[in-house]
Amino acid sequence: MTAATAATTPSASRAVPGRVEARPGEGGPLLKVDDLVVRFATNDATVYAVNGVSFELQPGETLGLVGESGCGKSVTSLALTRLLPRPAGRIERGTVMFDGRDLLRLTDPELREVRGEEISMVFQDPLTSLNPVLNIGTQLTEGMLVHEGITRAEAADRAAELLSMVGIPDGRKRLKNYPHQLSGGMRQRVMIAMALALKPRLLIADEPTTALDVTIQAQVLEVIRQLTQQSGTAVLIITHDLGVVADLTQRIAVMYAGFIVETATTGEIFAHPRHPYTVGLLNSISRIDVDTPSELHPIEGAPPEQTREPVGCPFAPRCAWRLPVCWKVMPPLTPDASGAPAGGIDPRILPVVASGPAATHLLACHNPATAEEAEAGMPLRPGFVPAPPPSGDRGATIALAESEGAPLPDESVAPAADGDAAPTNGRPPRGPATSIEGAS
Numbered sequence: 001m002t003a004a005t006a007a008t009t010p011s012a013s014r015a016v017p018g019r020v021e022a023r024p025g026e027g028g029p030l031l032k033v034d035d036l037v038v039r040f041a042t043n044d045a046t047v048y049a050v051n052g053v054s055f056e057l058q059p060g061e062t063l064g065l066v067g068e069s070g071c072g073k074s075v076t077s078l079a080l081t082r083l084l085p086r087p088a089g090r091i092e093r094g095t096v097m098f099d100g101r102d103l104l105r106l107t108d109p110e111l112r113e114v115r116g117e118e119i120s121m122v123f124q125d126p127l128t129s130l131n132p133v134l135n136i137g138t139q140l141t142e143g144m145l146v147h148e149g150i151t152r153a154e155a156a157d158r159a160a161e162l163l164s165m166v167g168i169p170d171g172r173k174r175l176k177n178y179p180h181q182l183s184g185g186m187r188q189r190v191m192i193a194m195a196l197a198l199k200p201r202l203l204i205a206d207e208p209t210t211a212l213d214v215t216i217q218a219q220v221l222e223v224i225r226q227l228t229q230q231s232g233t234a235v236l237i238i239t240h241d242l243g244v245v246a247d248l249t250q251r252i253a254v255m256y257a258g259f260i261v262e263t264a265t266t267g268e269i270f271a272h273p274r275h276p277y278t279v280g281l282l283n284s285i286s287r288i289d290v291d292t293p294s295e296l297h298p299i300e301g302a303p304p305e306q307t308r309e310p311v312g313c314p315f316a317p318r319c320a321w322r323l324p325v326c327w328k329v330m331p332p333l334t335p336d337a338s339g340a341p342a343g344g345i346d347p348r349i350l351p352v353v354a355s356g357p358a359a360t361h362l363l364a365c366h367n368p369a370t371a372e373e374a375e376a377g378m379p380l381r382p383g384f385v386p387a388p389p390p391s392g393d394r395g396a397t398i399a400l401a402e403s404e405g406a407p408l409p410d411e412s413v414a415p416a417a418d419g420d421a422a423p424t425n426g427r428p429p430r431g432p433a434t435s436i437e438g439a440s
């Protein structure tokens with residue numbers, strides 16, 4: 001786990017019907033994802049992997065997509081460039097506008113051109129992403145030779161330089177190596193060097209530093225930062241570790257069970273988290289941006305398997321703040337109205353800035369944490385207990401049992417009566433601990 005520091009800049013968004021049209025930040029977005037829905041059809045079930053994800057990214061901006069294992073980060077990133085495993089993976093709905101073109105509607109040759117020249121990806125598994133029968137030099141230089149019209153010698157110089165930038169010494173010698181001759185961490189760095197080789201307009205990096213030790217991790221993140229500064233590359237970085245994205249990103253989008261549940265500038269997420277899941281994530285990492293770091297608390301319980309159509313808030317079985325409505329209705333992503341004047345205003349009518357340094361803090365929650373509660377990591381309202389599943393709602397009872405690691409309720413047993421399932425200590429229901437550290 002990496003120590004987290006709060007950055008001091010920008011956030012993302014999604015459209016909500018009936019709300020004032022979202023405005024991009026300065027300059028307009030390079031990437032605009034709207035209402036992306038992805039399903040997997042498996043032999044046993046449908047997996048509801050991504051459930052209406054929307055966000056924007058401006059040139060030169062870095063957005064961190066964060067969440068526990070299985071929450072849909074990789075599937076979202078693969079869907080953007082139509083690289084979902086076929087035939088199981090299916091984009092059901094949505095648009096992915098990249099520089100004015102909808103990537104989901106380009107022809108295959110058009111899309112290949114965009115992927116080769118304008119969008120680079122670092123995949124989560126570098127071994128399966130590198131070609132085992134080509135040496136590193138060939139794989140690193142082929143794009144440059146095709147797209148940049150440089151000589152082989154120039155391409156080799158550049159490739160060796162890129163390897164040294166990502167912390168691989170003796171770059172010239174390494175160009176002759178095949179992927180199996182490199183360690184996992186080196187293969188990951190080769191993937192990053194390949195992704196940077198063409199100075200893409202958009203870099204999508206899925207857990208780019210997981211296999212690296214802390215020093216190399218910092219070096220690689222620095223290379224990515226330089227790329228955004230020098231070439232104006234926009235970066236979507238995916239990680240389960242909020243610490244990794246704290247320094248690198250301007251904005252963060254927190255994902256849970258295929259939904260973006262909170263998004264804001266990185267500084268705002270660290271300083272004023274409001275969604276109980278974000279609060280849980282922050283309480284599970286060590287913080288160096290707060291005066292008195294508190295004890296670490298992994299989020300208890302486990303994320304849902306996503307094999308049932310989402311009904312209500314998917315975090316409800318693990319949430320200490322849940323209300324009765326949470327079991328039934330998934331709240332829309334709307335502006336945080338906590339700074340609104342007393343008496344309140346309907347957050348659904350607040351204007352939204354979708355990207356850039358002035359991006360609006362958005363969250364999807366019926367009962368967000370107050371500042372004091374976020375710090376304490378639990379609801380502080382006297383007498384408050386999380387709402388038990390509604391009587392007769394077998395689905396919710398099963399979800400709660402699954403999240404607690406308890407045996408599933410027997411068909412013959414009556415569903416939990418009000419109060420039965422409610423923890424009374426104000427903390428999330430107990431279950432198998434899910435540490436963010438251990439996720440992924």
Ligand SMILES: Nc1ncnc2c1ncn2[C@@H]1O[C@H](COP(=O)(O)OP(=O)(O)OP(=O)(O)O)[C@@H](O)[C@H]1O
Pocket residue numbers: 040042047049067068069070071072073074075076085088089124240305306439440
């Ligand atoms: N090929 C597949 N077939 C069926 N389900 C899949 C497939 N790939 C992913 N899923 C499911 O889609 C959901 C989202 O998976 P995804 O890989 O995006 O998670 P993630 O957030 O990237 O997790 P991790 O941090 O472990 O990489 C999960 O429920 C996962 O089981």
Ligand code: SF4
Pocket residue numbers: 275276277313314315316317319320321322323326331364365366367368
């Ligand atoms: S309060 Fe309700 S809507 Fe908010 S995270 Fe908890 S269960 Fe979900």
Ligand SMILES: [Mg+2]
Pocket residue numbers: 073074075124206
């Ligand atoms: Mg993943």
